[in-house]
Amino acid sequence: MSAPVSEAPSSLRSARRAGLIDQVIEQLRTQITEGGWAVGERIPTETELSQLTGTSRNTVREAVQSLVHAGLLERRQGSGTYVLAASELAGAVSRRVANARRLDVLEVRRTLEVGAARLAASRRTTADVALLQELVAGRQAARRLGDLDELVERDVRLHRAIVQASHNPVLIDLYDNLVVALQENVRVNVTYISPDDEDHSALVDAVVNGDADAAATEAAAFLDILIEGSDQELDLREAEG
Template sequence: MTPSAASPPASAGPLGTSRRSRQTLVRQAIDSLREQIAAGDWPLGTRIPTEPRLAEALGVGRNTVREAVRALVHAGVLECRQGSGTYVISTDELAGAVARRCATAEWRETVEVRRAFEVEAARLAAQRRTPTDVASLDAALADREAAWRGGDLARFVDADLTLHRAIMAAAHNVMLSELYDSIGAAMRATVAEAVGPDLHPDRHVDHTRLVAAIRDGDPERAAREAAAYLGTD
């Protein structure tokens, strides 16, 4: 007896079901990772757990984790660094889209965007900083200087970005902080290019006066200090 033309091949059901099941698992893994990032389990700039640990925590296979991570890398939420791991570079796809745009921008354009953010953040931070903010700024500045003395470019870049994020936090403008974080990868590249690769003393930019202006509550002086190291006044 010949099967009806409308009847699907015998193998279509199981294969289709298997494919849909896998896609569902990947989507669930993506959603779980995104939720943990949004909740701050892995703050911006930090490395997420290894693939085996994620697979165990999520209760899925390593291939599923690999696909989920790849999707979030493509979305600009995560960044894979050869020999180092996978890091959080933004908290949502909108920020990821901004990060992708920054990745194709000219170095000059990125510095100009930094200027727009950092000068205003310094001004606001001087007006709004709390004792807790000042303590965070002092600690971040000390770490930055220690990293420079240690001669480790990657550590210095991380410490520099941590200080600037502390200034953003002291500005107490959530939208400003989120937009600034969205250009984190481009920021990292401009800082590394400006001071690398050997951290030559001539390339050191002292942020002591900037932090002092914020601590003293002097918004105009803080803005001038931020403008100065970014090549404007």
């Protein structure tokens, strides 16, 4: 008498559909990581994605949800689904920074940016110099005009450009995945520091002139002011608590 055949596990029966979901996930991920959909952009609706991928809405819904869990996408009630980050690492960093103390974020920035400034002063190219000078001038103009949004954008781009001038691909990748999450941190910082305290011109001059020690000192200086202020705020809150 032959042995009874056991019923196949449900996971095996759904393998074909799971494989289809994985294909859609990979298509959507590629669209995000290659810049087809920029960070902050709303992606097509589930119906549109279903038509584009030739799959059902249920398949698309599961693929999108997977990328929401991965931190690449964000659902907004009544508005749609938006690109939150360009990579899983950036998404994870964004979630971590969103729940972190301002002081902790500043200390991480100081660790990365001081070293980057030192390297940038030693390795900057002519193209790096031109970009840094353009960005610092734009940053100064935005502050004079009181344009906070433009100031934040220029500030983030300037710090990113200094890191890129280090020409260290690992450092650049780490910072690029952090910088997406720093927008709000930067917004708080630029409103905390008065115009007379810093305009980053000394930092850029040090990098342009190839003075590694001065670049590191200038990169640390304004962050130390912010760290000291955050530390004092934390002590005050703990004392009140």
